[in-house]
Amino acid sequence: MTNSNSNSNSYISITQKPISIKLKASKTTNSFHYKLPSPHRFSRYFVPFLSIWALLSISQVYFSPLPCPHYLRRLRPDPHATTNDEFWTWARSGVTAVNPCLYFTDSYVNESRTPVYKRYMVVVVSGGLNQQRNQIIDAVVIARILRAVLVAPILQVNQIWGDDSEFGDIFDISHFKEMLKHDVKVVSSLPATHLMRRRIKAPLLPFNAGEEWVHTNYGEGKLDKKSVLILRGFDSRLAKNLTSDLQKLRCKVAFEALRFQPWIEELAERFVRRMREEGPYVALHLRLEKDVWVRTGCHSGLGSEADEVVEGERASKPRLLTSRSKLTPRRRYLAGLCPLNANEISWVLKGLGASRKTRIYWAGGEPFGGRDALQPLRADYPKLFNKWSLAGPQELDGLKRKPSVLAAIDYQVCLKSQLFLASHGGNMARSLQGHRTYLGYGKPIRPNKRQLVRLFLNTTLTHHQIRRKIKQIHTEDSASILLTNKDDVIAYPAHHCMCTQ
Known part of the structure; x- marks a missing residue:
């Protein structure tokens, strides 16, 4: 949509609201002057205008536009809104009394007492920090299946982020080894006796590869004491539905062994303390970066010019559109496949009962559209912070080129939120949901985007009704997360890794 000022030409704005006509303001006074045409001239202009209006109305029926940009439709303050105390009481409620309990079977324990560590496995993990974490978790599981010695994972330099951090730069390797000493032997590097050994490049793990496939393709005969197995490109390929012991091992790696370096955790803890200066806080992970809009194939709600920029980049790099490439942006939005923009997040927070005084920490990279992209959220929630606004002088100096470290800080501050x-x-989001469930930190909220979209587009509902339904949807959803029996233990650890005792 085109912005205008007092010197702009008259235009017709086509949105989901009724068509409006903006009249040109006088240059000599603050008031508007209207020159009434003669009846004859009025009919000359009115009939064509009426025809255009009719055509535009018909086009709105057959070519329904995307939802209004965030600056066109805003959720007004609710006179019946709850107090912030009531909001935090609700946020603390509904957390089921389950605790971590990683009880392994006798056969698993006995196998651990008689280790067979003759083979070495090297893994190269790729992607951003949390994608790397997922691969490290699966690497430990594969090493356990093979009874192999795991060399500290190699973090591949990401082409997008350009971070050259090594495993020990981000994760506490001593803690990692100690926590897993009864499960998998971990060494910092290949011993000198194996530096010149034959390297075996493993066949690519197929999607949903199970324990039997790993044994058949990476086991004896493929990985002996005279060779070193190199494993890469296995992101999200190991099956989710492994044995109970291996599911518990996943939880142990994800939520207990993979600890960040002490200096990173200490820095993140400073930000947590600053966020808690006035009580509990909300944490948001805002996926509003340009590459997210390109990869999801969605419109950002920032207007037609922004949409053209995203569509142009997507057209020049079609490989960036990761899935369901034949869906239009509108169909993606209606299917709940698009990120919520800043205005929609504000709707959700108001629906959940967060007052204007709520302190909010937002994690993520620079939003597409810059500071303006966050304006709807900042207007409703002025106490909006991120790591850069919380940091003191020189606290984050030297980290601008270390996005993995910055992501680790975001992770910790989000983890400790209410x-x-x-x-x-x-x-x-998936890792934090599971980690917070495992540690019993606050209510788990997963925005139900498909139902939210229906509410946003339903013009028959009052704002009070929208708020009530938003809270109802997410109260029910958050109650079911802990009870969900899913094989994805990183996001849903309760069934496999937690119990009431």
């Missing part, structure tokens, strides 16, 4: 929600799915 309420966490993400504008879109992804590895970080």
